[in-house]
Amino acid sequence: MVIRENFEKNLEELKRKIGEMSELSITALEKAFKALKTQDIEIALKVIEGDNAIDNLELEINQFAIWLMAKEAPVSRDLREIIGAIKISSEIERVADFAVNIAKATIKIGTAKSLLEITNLEKMKELAIEMLQKAVQSFTEENIALAKEVGELEDEVDRYNGETYKTITNYLSEHPEEMNQLLQLLFVNRHLERTADHITNIAESTAYLIKGQIYDFNS
Amino acid sequence: MVIRENFEKNLEELKRKIGEMSELSITALEKAFKALKTQDIEIALKVIEGDNAIDNLELEINQFAIWLMAKEAPVSRDLREIIGAIKISSEIERVADFAVNIAKATIKIGTAKSLLEITNLEKMKELAIEMLQKAVQSFTEENIALAKEVGELEDEVDRYNGETYKTITNYLSEHPEEMNQLLQLLFVNRHLERTADHITNIAESTAYLIKGQIYDFNS
Numbered sequence: 092m093v094i095r096e097n098f099e100k101n102l103e104e105l106k107r108k109i110g111e112m113s114e115l116s117i118t119a120l121e122k123a124f125k126a127l128k129t130q131d132i133e134i135a136l137k138v139i140e141g142d143n144a145i146d147n148l149e150l151e152i153n154q155f156a157i158w159l160m161a162k163e164a165p166v167s168r169d170l171r172e173i174i175g176a177i178k179i180s181s182e183i184e185r186v187a188d189f190a191v192n193i194a195k196a197t198i199k200i201g202t203a204k205s206l207l208e209i210t211n212l213e214k215m216k217e218l219a220i221e222m223l224q225k226a227v228q229s230f231t232e233e234n235i236a237l238a239k240e241v242g243e244l245e246d247e248v249d250r251y252n253g254e255t256y257k258t259i260t261n262y263l264s265e266h267p268e269e270m271n272q273l274l275q276l277l278f279v280n281r282h283l284e285r286t287a288d289h290i291t292n293i294a295e296s297t298a299y300l301i302k303g304q305i306y307d308f309n310s
Numbered sequence: 311m312v313i314r315e316n317f318e319k320n321l322e323e324l325k326r327k328i329g330e331m332s333e334l335s336i337t338a339l340e341k342a343f344k345a346l347k348t349q350d351i352e353i354a355l356k357v358i359e360g361d362n363a364i365d366n367l368e369l370e371i372n373q374f375a376i377w378l379m380a381k382e383a384p385v386s387r388d389l390r391e392i393i394g395a396i397k398i399s400s401e402i403e404r405v406a407d408f409a410v411n412i413a414k415a416t417i418k419i420g421t422a423k424s425l426l427e428i429t430n431l432e433k434m435k436e437l438a439i440e441m442l443q444k445a446v447q448s449f450t451e452e453n454i455a456l457a458k459e460v461g462e463l464e465d466e467v468d469r470y471n472g473e474t475y476k477t478i479t480n481y482l483s484e485h486p487e488e489m490n491q492l493l494q495l496l497f498v499n500r501h502l503e504r505t506a507d508h509i510t511n512i513a514e515s516t517a518y519l520i521k522g523q524i525y526d527f528n529s
Binding site: 161167171274278 | 376
């Protein structure tokens, strides 16, 4: 029983680290978006610098997971949970990478008059954060209903993504002089759509480790 | 000794599956690019359909790896190799996803007169394939020198990527009527650059599992 208790404690610790990594990534995404909105290069640079801390946390999670497997030689669901933690941490790392991409776009846009308001990017960012919170919660609390909700939110992001593509390209036809900024906003649009995809992968991994069965919430 | 031999045999099988997944992804990338170049929607649709087989192989690799860990409870380098296989298969899956993205761009470009020749995209595709072959070989043969070469090739891809961005945006300024196609080519340009990044991750994972030490070939 003591062995089991120790294992449970270590698994809780692993989940706590995943939660922490998710919080850091959400903060990075919020900051990057604030930089984009207020055209604040200083904040954008801080987001880029801060990505190291998230990469290090991913590494720590991986090493902790490997140590836990070597120590406990877990089977079935326990093993799936640890593998799940490794896969989920790599998806969260990608969400943080997208924050870096948004920060880089902010720098490339510079001081040109912001056209952010013609897009749905802010709504998409809000949805992406809601998705990540639900996906990670579904993992830490082993709640499959939450994982399913993530798939539904992704459909909303996809819809906004399509609309934003049209809006930006129409605007570009009429204002070719704004090309630099509009291309950067198009990239951000695509990043947010990809971010939603990665978060859906987290939800699918979670559903898999809870049920031991494959889900595809993208389709 | 028999146990060790069995483990080695299973590890070889795992590596063989990784090699097979890599071959399938390279074929998908070649086909997608051929579709883009010859504007062949039929081939593009086949690439999109074929992606399922690659996803399934990734799943098979994951399940095999989990089974192997549960069965053998490996430690240190053996364990790192199995975890490495899981991480590498997820990177290869992303390379295959990029092939799907190129196929989708092909469909969106349709029958507009191709502007592919103004770009470096074909060279970037060639480099990406060379990188993937070297990265996977470095994993299956545990060859760290090959992993380092991957990092060097990535620098070349980055250079072509920057040039192509300039060429396409300059062309777009002068030919706004070609916007649809040019934006798709810009997305392909970015996908190929990201593909090179993911392949560099494979090389880094390989270096890590060989040496038990972290490398960052991106910087």
